[in-house]
Amino acid sequence: MSSKGDAAMQQPPKLFKRDEAEEDGYEEQLEEIEAIQNELDLLNDQASEEILRVEQKYNSLRKPQFDQRAKAIAKVPEFWFTGILNHPVLADHINDQDEQALRYLKNVHVHEFEEIKSGYKIDFAFSANPFFDNETLSKEYKLDEDGEPIAVSTSIRWKPGKNLAEVSAVEKGRKRPRDARRGFFHWFSDVQDEESDQIAEAIKDDLWPSPLSFYLGQIEQVEDDIDEEEGDQYAA
Amino acid sequence: MSSKGDAAMQQPPKLFKRDEAEEDGYEEQLEEIEAIQNELDLLNDQASEEILRVEQKYNSLRKPQFDQRAKAIAKVPEFWFTGILNHPVLADHINDQDEQALRYLKNVHVHEFEEIKSGYKIDFAFSANPFFDNETLSKEYKLDEDGEPIAVSTSIRWKPGKNLAEVSAVEKGRKRPRDARRGFFHWFSDVQDEESDQIAEAIKDDLWPSPLSFYLGQIEQVEDDIDEEEGDQYAA
Numbered sequence: 001m002s003s004k005g006d007a008a009m010q011q012p013p014k015l016f017k018r019d020e021a022e023e024d025g026y027e028e029q030l031e032e033i034e035a036i037q038n039e040l041d042l043l044n045d046q047a048s049e050e051i052l053r054v055e056q057k058y059n060s061l062r063k064p065q066f067d068q069r070a071k072a073i074a075k076v077p078e079f080w081f082t083g084i085l086n087h088p089v090l091a092d093h094i095n096d097q098d099e100q101a102l103r104y105l106k107n108v109h110v111h112e113f114e115e116i117k118s119g120y121k122i123d124f125a126f127s128a129n130p131f132f133d134n135e136t137l138s139k140e141y142k143l144d145e146d147g148e149p150i151a152v153s154t155s156i157r158w159k160p161g162k163n164l165a166e167v168s169a170v171e172k173g174r175k176r177p178r179d180a181r182r183g184f185f186h187w188f189s190d191v192q193d194e195e196s197d198q199i200a201e202a203i204k205d206d207l208w209p210s211p212l213s214f215y216l217g218q219i220e221q222v223e224d225d226i227d228e229e230e231g232d233q234y235a236a
Numbered sequence: 237m238s239s240k241g242d243a244a245m246q247q248p249p250k251l252f253k254r255d256e257a258e259e260d261g262y263e264e265q266l267e268e269i270e271a272i273q274n275e276l277d278l279l280n281d282q283a284s285e286e287i288l289r290v291e292q293k294y295n296s297l298r299k300p301q302f303d304q305r306a307k308a309i310a311k312v313p314e315f316w317f318t319g320i321l322n323h324p325v326l327a328d329h330i331n332d333q334d335e336q337a338l339r340y341l342k343n344v345h346v347h348e349f350e351e352i353k354s355g356y357k358i359d360f361a362f363s364a365n366p367f368f369d370n371e372t373l374s375k376e377y378k379l380d381e382d383g384e385p386i387a388v389s390t391s392i393r394w395k396p397g398k399n400l401a402e403v404s405a406v407e408k409g410r411k412r413p414r415d416a417r418r419g420f421f422h423w424f425s426d427v428q429d430e431e432s433d434q435i436a437e438a439i440k441d442d443l444w445p446s447p448l449s450f451y452l453g454q455i456e457q458v459e460d461d462i463d464e465e466e467g468d469q470y471a472a
């Protein structure tokens with residue numbers, strides 16, 4: 001707590017610089033605050049660890065249900081695709097070319113990494129299809145070694161002449177017709193815009209927790225959920 | 237899970253509407269998915285409750301330290317004011333009039349309500365000052381009965397001719413001089429912009445957890461913290 005970084009020079013003038021404060025006789029008070037703060041920091045670390053252990057426990061407890069759910073969902077044709085089309089944000093990013101390929105989407109799985117601040121990965125499992133050879137396409141959001149958010153995604157092995165990311169790489173615009181949208185595969189391969197990724201968040205926070213509601217088009221339910229999530233920014 | 241809301245009519249056409257799916261013989265699979273989903277929902281509720289109990293436990297454990305910290309901080313003149321001026325976002329909202337009043341800011345306290353999604357309250361305790369009669373000014377962020385985020389703030393009892401919110405209610409603009417900024421008291425009394433309240437979040441998420449770092453102007457530390465928080469959006 002005692003190093004005085006050069007970066008401080010770029011800041012607005014301080015009324016109480018450290019040295020002044022020390023000269024003015026507040027050393028004891030500042031040391032007392034530092035000691036208390038260290039105790040608080042320790043308690044915060046303990047709380048984070050305890051919450052992480054709860055999350056880990058429930059991730060284990062939920063695993064059998066998620067596995068069963070995946071098996072049951074796989075028996076319903078176009079389950080995830082239908083859910084995607086029923087989500088207002090996701091539907092807005094699907095173009096005509098996407099539809100042909102997303103009919104082969106067999107399963108979706110969101111892995112939330114347990115370590116706090118570490119990220120999540122979305123797996124899209126496809127059945128054999130005329131567009132690409134991969135069985136699973138994964139897009140992962142994590143922090144790099146400097147703590148900056150990055151995204152990485154599977155390289156799609158397109159079959160000759162079937163690259164849907166190229167076909168749909170057209171100009172952005174809200175009112176463009178469905179077949180002119182940039183589309184799902186453009187989003188999937190674009191790892192530049194990792195910070196405000198509405199599509200990934202809609203999959204992780206809406207579709208993954210309640211896929212049946214989206215499949216069934218229970219929109220009222222969905223809007224309530226979205227309202228609640230906006231409120232989350234005020235959660236303790 | 238069986239009501240089909242009218243709102244569904246406004247959605248893009250579904251490939252599998254519920255009735256079709258039922259007619260096509262997927263009733264059993266959908267019921268199975270619903271049963272599994274109910275188990276998942278129950279586990280999610282249990283996880284939320286358990287995390288809430290951890291947060292409650294640590295709020296109790298931290299209380300003595302926060303009380304001690306407040307007492308120690310109160311002995312250092314202009315501690316919170318200095319911290320505010322050392323925070324890049326907060327400093328950018330302080331104008332010349334504010335400075336006169338914020339010198340009387342004796343204490344800051346952030347209450348995070350324990351109930352998930354419920355909100356938080358920031359108390360600003362002032363010593364007797366030439367500007368207003370209140371001892372504590374509080375601004376609270378919560379959800380109303382419809383689950384919409386709202387803000388409420390104490391009505392400031394200005395002394396005659398001393399209304400700093402009026403004096404500073406000038407036009408917004410990034411490069412305006414310090415004395416022409418809308419200022420702290422304008423922010424405090426403005427409860428319309430509760431959804432993206434940078435100032436409240438800077439106080440709650442930066443200043444409150446590490447006031448000494450801000451008092452001391454340990455900016456490098458601060459920038460690291462802000463980077464980490466941006467990464468939080470990807471936390472599990």
Ligand SMILES: [Ca+2]
Nearest residue numbers: 037041445446
């Ligand atoms: Ca610290």
Ligand SMILES: [Ca+2]
Nearest residue numbers: 209210273277
């Ligand atoms: Ca539910």
Ligand SMILES: [Mg+2]
Nearest residue numbers: 070073107108
């Ligand atoms: Mg699945």
Ligand SMILES: [Mg+2]
Nearest residue numbers: 306309343344
């Ligand atoms: Mg205090």
